[in-house]
Amino acid sequence: MSDVTTFRAPTEEAPIVRRILIGVVVALLAVLVLAPLFVVFAEALSRGVGEAVKSLGSRDALAAIRLTLTVAAFAVPLNAIFGLAAAWAITKFDFRGKAFLITLIDLPFSVSPVVAGLCLVLLLGTNSTLGGLLVANGYPIIFALPGIVLATVFVTFPFIARELIPVMIEQGKAEEEAALTLGASGWRVFRTVTLPNIRWALLYGVLLCNARAMGEFGAVAVVSGKIRGETATMPITIEMMYNEYLSVAAFSLAAVLALLALLTLALKTLLEWRHADALAATGGH
Amino acid sequence: MHIEIDEIAKSFGETTALHPVSLPIPSGALVALLGPSGSGKTTLLRILGGLEFPSSGRVLFDGKDATGLTVQERRAGFVFQSYALFRHMTVFENIAYGLRARPRASRPPNAEITRRVTKLLELIQLPDIGKRFPTQLSGGQRQRVALARALAIEPRMLLLDEPFGALDARVRKELRTGLREIHDATGLTTVFVTHDQEEAMELADLVVVMSMGRIEQIGKPSDIRARPATDFVREFISA
Amino acid sequence: MIHRQKSAMPGFGLSMGITLTMLSVIVILPIAMLIARGIAWGPAEVWNIVSSQRVLNALFLSFKLSFFAALFNLVFGVALAWVLARYPFPGRRFIDACVDLPFALPTAVAGIALTALYAPNGVFGSLFPFRIAYTQIGIFIALVFVGLPFVVRTVQPVIAEIEKEVEEASATLGATRLYTLRRVILPMLTPAALTGFALSLARSVGEYGSVIFIAGNIPNLTEIAPLLIVIRLEEFNYDAAAAIGIAMLLISFAMLLVINLIQMWSRRHV
Ligand SMILES: Nc1ncnc2c1ncn2[C@@H]1O[C@H](COP(=O)(O)OP(=O)(O)OP(=O)(O)O)[C@@H](O)[C@H]1O
Ligand SMILES: [Mg+2]
Numbered sequence: 001m002s003d004v005t006t007f008r009a010p011t012e013e014a015p016i017v018r019r020i021l022i023g024v025v026v027a028l029l030a031v032l033v034l035a036p037l038f039v040v041f042a043e044a045l046s047r048g049v050g051e052a053v054k055s056l057g058s059r060d061a062l063a064a065i066r067l068t069l070t071v072a073a074f075a076v077p078l079n080a081i082f083g084l085a086a087a088w089a090i091t092k093f094d095f096r097g098k099a100f101l102i103t104l105i106d107l108p109f110s111v112s113p114v115v116a117g118l119c120l121v122l123l124l125g126t127n128s129t130l131g132g133l134l135v136a137n138g139y140p141i142i143f144a145l146p147g148i149v150l151a152t153v154f155v156t157f158p159f160i161a162r163e164l165i166p167v168m169i170e171q172g173k174a175e176e177e178a179a180l181t182l183g184a185s186g187w188r189v190f191r192t193v194t195l196p197n198i199r200w201a202l203l204y205g206v207l208l209c210n211a212r213a214m215g216e217f218g219a220v221a222v223v224s225g226k227i228r229g230e231t232a233t234m235p236i237t238i239e240m241m242y243n244e245y246l247s248v249a250a251f252s253l254a255a256v257l258a259l260l261a262l263l264t265l266a267l268k269t270l271l272e273w274r275h276a277d278a279l280a281a282t283g284g285h
Numbered sequence: 286m287h288i289e290i291d292e293i294a295k296s297f298g299e300t301t302a303l304h305p306v307s308l309p310i311p312s313g314a315l316v317a318l319l320g321p322s323g324s325g326k327t328t329l330l331r332i333l334g335g336l337e338f339p340s341s342g343r344v345l346f347d348g349k350d351a352t353g354l355t356v357q358e359r360r361a362g363f364v365f366q367s368y369a370l371f372r373h374m375t376v377f378e379n380i381a382y383g384l385r386a387r388p389r390a391s392r393p394p395n396a397e398i399t400r401r402v403t404k405l406l407e408l409i410q411l412p413d414i415g416k417r418f419p420t421q422l423s424g425g426q427r428q429r430v431a432l433a434r435a436l437a438i439e440p441r442m443l444l445l446d447e448p449f450g451a452l453d454a455r456v457r458k459e460l461r462t463g464l465r466e467i468h469d470a471t472g473l474t475t476v477f478v479t480h481d482q483e484e485a486m487e488l489a490d491l492v493v494v495m496s497m498g499r500i501e502q503i504g505k506p507s508d509i510r511a512r513p514a515t516d517f518v519r520e521f522i523s524a
Numbered sequence: 525m526i527h528r529q530k531s532a533m534p535g536f537g538l539s540m541g542i543t544l545t546m547l548s549v550i551v552i553l554p555i556a557m558l559i560a561r562g563i564a565w566g567p568a569e570v571w572n573i574v575s576s577q578r579v580l581n582a583l584f585l586s587f588k589l590s591f592f593a594a595l596f597n598l599v600f601g602v603a604l605a606w607v608l609a610r611y612p613f614p615g616r617r618f619i620d621a622c623v624d625l626p627f628a629l630p631t632a633v634a635g636i637a638l639t640a641l642y643a644p645n646g647v648f649g650s651l652f653p654f655r656i657a658y659t660q661i662g663i664f665i666a667l668v669f670v671g672l673p674f675v676v677r678t679v680q681p682v683i684a685e686i687e688k689e690v691e692e693a694s695a696t697l698g699a700t701r702l703y704t705l706r707r708v709i710l711p712m713l714t715p716a717a718l719t720g721f722a723l724s725l726a727r728s729v730g731e732y733g734s735v736i737f738i739a740g741n742i743p744n745l746t747e748i749a750p751l752l753i754v755i756r757l758e759e760f761n762y763d764a765a766a767a768i769g770i771a772m773l774l775i776s777f778a779m780l781l782v783i784n785l786i787q788m789w790s791r792r793h794v
Pocket of ligand 2: 326327328446478
């Protein structure tokens with residue numbers, strides 16, 4: 001009689017092919033993605049934990065952390081408001097030009113961050129009409145906090161909307177309509193029906209947006225003017241330190257951002273698990 | 286081709302899909318596997334087609350052990366319930382697929398492929414749809430294209446999993462007659478799965494009633510009607 | 525501009541108002557500013573600035589290396605997506621999460637990390653008899669890093685959606701596994717793979733942070749276009765910076781168009 005173990009389902013590759021493919025792919029990913037992550041921490045700790053912590057306590061590092069937190073505190077809520085508004089308009093209503101609107105929202109994805117910064121400099125820099133006017137009245141934007149916030153909002157613009165739109169499309173509007181027929185006001189429907197349904201997607205969008213906001217480099221490099229202790233965000237300070245051969249200091253600051261990235265990914269994976277469970281619970285009957 | 290199912294059993298982990306079942310299928314017969322959902326019809330059909338491997342037992346084609354033959358070696362024309370047409374190919378290319386997939390030595394020349402596909406399109410009475418894509422066809426048309434695609438490889442047998450399951454009542458009736466005609470024209474040993482007893486009784490030479498992984502009765506439709514072997518069969522065919 | 529059908533759902537005015545206002549002020553107005561400058565100059569004048577050897581070299585370098593990096597990611601990304609979607613193996617979830625790392629890791633962090641790895645005295649750099657950091661190979665590696673998730677994340681869901689029956693049908697028709705992969709599966713993945721390729725390319729062309737550390741930034745050799753914009757801005761040469769920016773914006777728009785065309789083409793038979 002034939003042997004069961006020699007049978008291979010027609011939709012599968014031979015075990016040897018699988019193993020080779022898994023091996024190659026995992027090895028490449030380890031070299032390309034995991035090694036850089038690992039080296040950040042290795043370099044940061046190359047002279048011990050004490051040195052790394054000490055460098056994080058330096059004046060420049062602290063100023064950078066404070067500035068980056070401030071920028072994120074402005075940029076992330078702005079994008080959350082935008083993301084919620086855009087997702088609501090796009091998923092709850094039918095109107096002409098919707099596809100075009102979505103393309104426009106995605107536009108920052110395909111524009112180089114440096115070009116984004118350039119656009120802002122040309123619009124609001126001291127030698128532009130608008131920028132000149134603002135500076136003359138004591139509101140400098142470029143080479144100051146507002147410019148950094150604007151640049152950050154620009155590059156992270158689509159993030160939250162992108163996370164919300166698919167989820168809200170999938171959920172449809174039946175629940176909202178049901179709530180409306182029960183006499184709930186628009187705000188109430190949004191707070192009690194929509195928001196609970198999208199809270200995980202919103203949370204992930206906010207996290208992703210936050211990670212990108214804190215890590216944004218190209219656009220901020222252009223608009224910030226890189227003034228030490230004043231407009232140098234964490235990534236900009238990393239660059240400065242690195243160029244001054246302060247390797248441990250640069251990598252320690254980088255390690256903080258890397259931890260933030262890891263935290264974001266861990267949360268994403270966790271949410272996907274929860275989501276899978278929730279889907280199985282509702283889809284399986 | 287004569288098919289012999291010899292003490293075939295199949296389990297998926299904990300669930301037993303087939304207890305050992307045996308069944309001779311005479312050459313050229315049109316056989317219905319009839320039974321409620323989960324009775325193991327699809328599993329048995331897939332084992333015949335080489336898509337699934339039995340936990341124990343043998344399959345014999347014309348007396349020779351075929352259990353170890355791969356899907357490709359079996360040359361069974363298989364029609365899936367979802368039709369499984371290739372969406373990115375035209376109807377013509379779908380039907381020609383099996384001929385083009387042959388190794389160079391046995392692959393017919395292009396002109397011959399065109400001739401055969403054209404003939405098959407005529408056989409399924411859809412001579413003009415060769416250039417269309419599967420998404421541009423109705424459900425009934427798709428089903429017939431899937432049948433033509435299976436016939437193109439000059440199969441040794443025809444296996445159909447709920448061939449009319451996804452169609453409305455009128456089209457079902459039409460295609461039933463179509464399948465009967467094609468079967469009679471080709472003389473292929475044909476096994477189809479259904480849970481519709483009327484369909485099985487009307488179309489098949491031989492009906493195999495299954496329940497919970499076991500064969501309850503094998504017989505001509507008239508015999509099964511006249512003398513149901515078990516309570517289950519009696520109840521199922523009167524439903 | 526926006527007409528909508530009547531709906532009982534409230535909040536259209538408010539949500540659309542916020543959307544359009546923020547979109548206009550933050551995204552469209554600044555970009556329009558740059559385009560307006562280009563229009564005021566006219567194509568001849570823009571070309572005049574862009575066509576200096578150094579600028580052309582930088583643009584060509586950015587595009588060339590981005591193309592090769594996207595090509596690498598196309599092949600590697602499809603293989604990775606296939607492994608993640610089809611093969612259960614210990615640690616698969618972990619590997620899956622790692623794919624997103626280039627999205628989440630700040631570009632400057634990736635930049636200095638890659639440089640430390642591939643510098644002549646770095647862990648990887650010391651393994652090779654030739655230089656990697658401060659050459660075009662280094663830039664290529666950085667661009668592979670940033671573009672990696674795009675192909676994987678566009679192709680993976682498409683693989684997951686392939687009906688098992690379609691592959692089985694191919695086998696019952698006598699096709700070998702390799703033939704099935706070539707003639708049935710690959711064509712099904714092509715639109716998504718090309719979209720991922722274009723996204724990866726678009727991202728790489730504009731990439732700055734992860735490249736400049738490892739690039740060496742030698743004019744005409746390892747100087748990428750975005751860096752040249754930054755240099756011109758630091759020289760307060762706004763016109764030159766704007767001209768290069770316009771050229772890059774045009775490349776972005778062209779790529780956006782290509783992506784949309786691919787998607788239109790792939791929806792043909794679905
Ligand atoms: N791949 C599989 N993995 C695990 N269990 C399976 C698998 N395929 C079938 N089964 C189980 O085997 C049993 C028989 O299934 P089968 O598909 O053969 O039934 P069926 O008679 O074709 O039913 P239906 O009319 O619903 O198609 C069922 O209990 C089913 O859950
Ligand atoms: Mg079945």
